[in-house]
Amino acid sequence: MPLRGAGDEGEGRRGNGAGKQDTATITKPKTRSKRPSLYRVLLLNDDYTPMEFVVLVLQDVFNKTREDAMRIMLHVHNHGVGECGIYPFEVAETKVTRVMDAARKNQHPLQCVMEKQ
């Protein structure tokens, strides 16, 4: 059974003469799909944001377990910066915004940034 390419969709399943085999239409994408560029989302250390607040943000915004959240928070506390995750641009942007909104609302100086991988 021949596969039908782009441009000859249209008949679909209709129009087969009685007794003919069913046909499938496979349309080739007109544009090639590209892998989305990925961005690392980073938390920055500061001297004032409570550790517990950072742990809760990591659990809530980045869906980390309590244990992973604690590990990442302590890494940032000890090294100055740490990775929360790697995401496509819009997901990374939304997470940065959620962290910054939560920090501002609670009057903490916590900073969250994204960088192209």
Ligand code: TYC
């Ligand atoms: N250094 C902060 C403190 O001692 C804790 C902290 C950890 C703050 C990670 C920000 O991204 C951060 N309270």
